[in-house]
Amino acid sequence: MPTIVSVDDSTVPGEGSSRLLLLVSSDNKHIVVEEDIMSRSRFISKQVEGFEATSQRHAILLPFSSFVLNKVIEYCSHYRGYYLLEDDPDAAPPGRSPVREWDQEFLDVDRNMLLRIIKAAHYLEIKSLVGSCARAIADMIRGKTTEEMREILGVENDFTPEEEHSPSSKCTG
Amino acid sequence: MPPEHPKIRIPDELWVKIISSLPPRDCRTLRGTCRTFNDVFTERAFSQLVCTSTASSLNGVCQCLESDLSEYVAEIQYRHWSATQHSIQDRARTPDVQSIFQSRKTIGAWFKRMASSFHATRKLQSLIFIFDPNLQSVPSLYEDRLALQNLTIKLLATFSSRLNLQNLSLVNILPIGGDELVVPAFLGVLAGLRYLTISMHLFDTSDGGHFHQTILPVILRHSVLLTSLTLTSTHDVGSEPGISLHDATLPELLSLELGHILFDERTGVEEFILRHSGSLQRLKLENCRSTRPAPSADLAQEPEQARSWVEIYRHLSGALGKLDELIVIEDGIRPMNVNGPARIFRYSIWDANVRQWVVSGGDRREVEEDSVALKEFQAMIMLKQSGL
Structure with a gap:
């Protein structure tokens, strides 16, 4: 299970101390967000470093919709100021951490949305969110029959009848 | 939507x-x-299986190996490989080897079941055992671990003879059970290996003498096809007790990693590297120091025993220059040695990729000589990297 470790309030950067980033979604929505919030994304962090080298600020274009992007921002905002073990393996102090129940509710969305979020999290290199989505998707299909899994994942049976009955692709429900 | x-x-x-x-x-x-x-x-998902010594994990891996999924399995990693999860009720008893084997039945039976399915795998080439390093000082934990280690190696020798095993990693193994590694069946397994990792769990620097002087040479003599060899240890070995690399020659060795193996003249480490300079492409040395016990509280005595980087460099520079990849890592003097009885000489605090050399030990004269040798070496590396 994912682990979180909270840091003292004193080490959380104060409101307004963070610079603003402009994120542009695939449906051309412009979203302004504090850099601190998005620092969990290694992709964004690397982009920002690139800006600093050229002392220019750019918009960051992202290949997914504002609907998905807002969801990711919501996630990052929720964990702002937290060390998540998967994202900060070096920074996180050792010790037991609470299970992230919040993630379960946050990811209580339909399959398509879940796939879009995991894809966006993968693109943005947010390991903790990828992990939570992967577990959520696995939970959706756990213990289901082949037919139910097809339904949930939206895949079609493209086996030939022979293949379907061969031992190497034998289905167990 | x-x-x-x-x-x-x-x-x-x-x-x-x-x-x-x-x-x-x-x-x-x-x-x-x-x-x-x-x-x-x-x-993709089944090419590598990870197994820990919990009932659910053992069961899962067994099921996988016994199903048609086994044909995809190329590597099995046994992590935190330990007998203790199954033996809490037995720990209070006075352990003798026989009773430990009885109490090991659970995990032993699981592993035997697993190993007996190895032959059904078509692609299994790699077995990695990472024994649980957490032994503390409870005697029964130690005995448990030793029994599991011996059982693991014994079953490995029995069941992997029909495998085309190429990679074997034994991490955190205890030196005392090393004799199991030189039974004929296991030597047969070694003969086909291309990659071998042996990482010793020692309790102090005096541990492991029998392994490093007697068993290791036998292992290396039989592992003739090795292209990659990793030898590491939790404590420095090579001085007292020694390590014997004098006779070993691995004709196809491309990659060598040593950790906490001292460049003492008695170890033959330098000769070992030089002997393989024709084939070696990659060399990684991690915390391979030169050390000697201080004869008395007066650390200024007997400086002639210290081996400086200057000396090592002269000996190795020709061979090192041919490498494609050279990594040298020195963690620095560990706190336990700063005021302890052993004096550590830092002779090789460099890394082909790190330009800066930070000195935190050794006497001044030696350090100065070392820094000159280091500069020469760095210049050579830079020349090599620039493709000249």
Whole structure:
């Protein structure tokens, strides 16, 4: 299970101390967000470093919709100021951490949305969110029959009848 | 909102992540849903199995090996490999080897069941055992671990003879059980290996003498096909007790990693490296120091025994210059040695990729000589990197 470790309030950067980033979604929505919030994304962090080298600020274009992007921002905002073990393996102090129940509710969305979020999290290199989505998707299909899994994942049976009955692709429900 | 059943493609590696949180039974079902899952993900997801010594993990891996999924398995990693989860009730008893083997029945039986399925795998080439390093100082934990280690090696020798085993890693093994490594069946396994890692769990620097002087040479003599050898240890070895690399020659060795193996003249480490300079492409030395016990509280005595980087450099520079990759890591003097009885001489605090050399030990004269040798060496590396 994912682990979180909270840091003292004193080490959380104060409101307004963070610079603003402009994120542009695939449906051309412009979203302004504090850099601190998005620092969990290694992709964004690397982009920002690139800006600093050229002392220019750019918009960051992202290949997914504002609907998905807002969801990711919501996630990052929720964990702002937290060390998540998967994202900060070096920074996180050792010790037991609470299970992230919040993630379960946050990811209580339909399959398509879940796939879009995991894809966006993968693109943005947010390991903790990828992990939570992967577990959520696995939970959706756990213990289901082949037919139910097809339904949930939206895949079609493209086996030939022979293949379907061969031992190497034998289905167990 | 999204339309009905659109095809949302996500990268295969994400599917592998999803599959990895599913039990084997659900994975099999998933394989049956469509061709993509069957063809791509099964192979990716099951090429590497990770097993820990908990009942659920052992059961999962056994099920996988006994099913048709076994044909995809190329590597099995045994992590935190330990007998203790199954033996809490036995720990109060006075351990003798026989009773430990009785109490090991559970995990021993699991592993035997698993190993007896090895022959059904077509691709299994790599076995990695990472024994649980957590032994504290409880005697029964130590005995448990030793018994499991011996059992593991014994079963390995029995059941992997029919495998085309190429890679074997034994991490955190206790030196005292080393004799199990030189039984004929196990030497047969060694003969086919291309990659071998032996990482010793020692309790102090006086531990492991028998292994390093007697067993290791036998192992190396039989591992004639090795292209990659890693020898590491939790404590410095090579001075007292020694390590014997004098006779070993591995004609195809491309990569050598040593950790906490001292460059003492008695070890033959330098000669070993020089002997392989024709084939070696990669050399990694981690905390390989030169050390000697201080004869008295007066550390200024007997400086002639110290081996400086200058000396090592002269000896090795020709061979090192041919390497494609050279990594040298020095953690610095560990706190336990700063005021302790042993004096550590830092002779090789460099790294082909790190330009800066920080000195935190050794006497001044030696350090100055070392820094000159280091500069020469760095210049050579830079020349090599610039392709001249």
